[in-house]
Amino acid sequence: MSIRSTGLELILNAAEGVLQIVVTDDEAVLCAQEWRRAERATEILAPALREICTALDLRLRDFRRIACVRGPGSFTGIRLVLATAAALRRTGRARLAGLDYMQALATSAVLERQLLYNARLWVLTHARRNLVHCQPFVAYGPQIPAQPLQAVELCPPAAALQRITAQARECDELPVHVCGSGLTRNAAVFAHWGPDWRTDAAQTIRPMSGLISPSVAALCLLARHGDYFPEDLEPLYVRPCDAVENLPRLAERQGLDSDNAAATLDDLLKRAPQSEI
Numbered sequence: 001m002s003i004r005s006t007g008l009e010l011i012l013n014a015a016e017g018v019l020q021i022v023v024t025d026d027e028a029v030l031c032a033q034e035w036r037r038a039e040r041a042t043e044i045l046a047p048a049l050r051e052i053c054t055a056l057d058l059r060l061r062d063f064r065r066i067a068c069v070r071g072p073g074s075f076t077g078i079r080l081v082l083a084t085a086a087a088l089r090r091t092g093r094a095r096l097a098g099l100d101y102m103q104a105l106a107t108s109a110v111l112e113r114q115l116l117y118n119a120r121l122w123v124l125t126h127a128r129r130n131l132v133h134c135q136p137f138v139a140y141g142p143q144i145p146a147q148p149l150q151a152v153e154l155c156p157p158a159a160a161l162q163r164i165t166a167q168a169r170e171c172d173e174l175p176v177h178v179c180g181s182g183l184t185r186n187a188a189v190f191a192h193w194g195p196d197w198r199t200d201a202a203q204t205i206r207p208m209s210g211l212i213s214p215s216v217a218a219l220c221l222l223a224r225h226g227d228y229f230p231e232d233l234e235p236l237y238v239r240p241c242d243a244v245e246n247l248p249r250l251a252e253r254q255g256l257d258s259d260n261a262a263a264t265l266d267d268l269l270k271r272a273p274q275s276e277i
Helices: 037-058 075-091 101-113 156-172 183-184 216-224 247-254 256-269
Strands: 008-016 018-025 028-035 063-070 096-099 120-128 131-138 153-157 176-179 204-208
Touching: 008 037, 008 075, 008 101, 008 216, 018 037, 018 216, 028 037, 028 216, 037 075, 063 075, 063 216, 075 096, 096 101, 096 216, 101 120, 101 131, 101 176, 101 204, 101 216, 120 156, 120 183, 131 156, 131 183, 153 156, 156 176, 156 204, 247 256
Parallel strands: 008 063, 063 096, 120 176, 176 204
Antiparallel strands: 008 018, 018 028, 120 131, 131 153
16 A cells, blocks of 8 residues: 555445446556455355455455445345445445445446546436436536436336437537437347437437446446545435335234334334344
C-alpha cells in the first residue's frame, strides 16, 4: 500500500445474474472476479473473499472502504452483499457506500461507447415476467458516472418502448442508447430494433443488447465517486416482494386468517430493531 493510498477498497455486486468482486488499492485494480452462477452466489462469496485475501496477503479487516450495489435487482443477491458488508464493517474499520445498479449499467454504456456530454441512455432490466425496471440517464463524458434524469420505475416492456421512442423524437439528432437485461428478456417487444434503428421521424435508437452486467471499470468509477459512511446500507427494492404479495393466499393454505397475517407482517416490517445484531 502506497503512502498516499486512499486505502484498500472492496466492491461487491450480485444484483442480477453475476456475482462481481473487485479489490482496488488507490484506484488500482488488484483483483476482479465475475462468477456467472447467480443461484450459487451465497455459497461462493465468502470462500471467494477468503481466497482473494490469501492470494493478495490481506485480511478482511484491512479494507477501508466497501462499495455495494444495493439494487434494484435480485432480492437474494442484494441481501447477500449488504449483509456481508455489514458483517465486515463490524469486524474492521471499513466505511460503506451504496451503488445504484441502473447507474452502473448506464455508466458501463458510457465507457464502452465513449459517450460525451449530453448523450442519452435508457437502462432496462428484467424485474419479473412482463415487467422491467426502466430509467433514463444522461452522459457527462467517460470520467463521470452517468446521471439519472428520472427515478427508476417499474413498467411493462411495451410501455418502456413507448417512452424510449418518445424521448428519441425529442432529442433531434442525438442517438439514444439502450442497454440491460430487459432487452434480451423481452426480445419479442424490441425485435424490430436493429443495431442502429431509426424512428419514423429519423431519430436513432442504438440498442446494446450485449450489455447486461456492469463493467469493472464502471463499478470502480461509481465507487470512486461514492459517499462512504460508518453505517449499514439500505437496499433499493422497486418491485414488490413475491412472498409479501402471495401472503394472503399462503396464509389461507396454512389455515390462518389472511387479513391478520398481512397486519402482523406490516407491524413487523415497521417495528424498530432492538439491537444492531
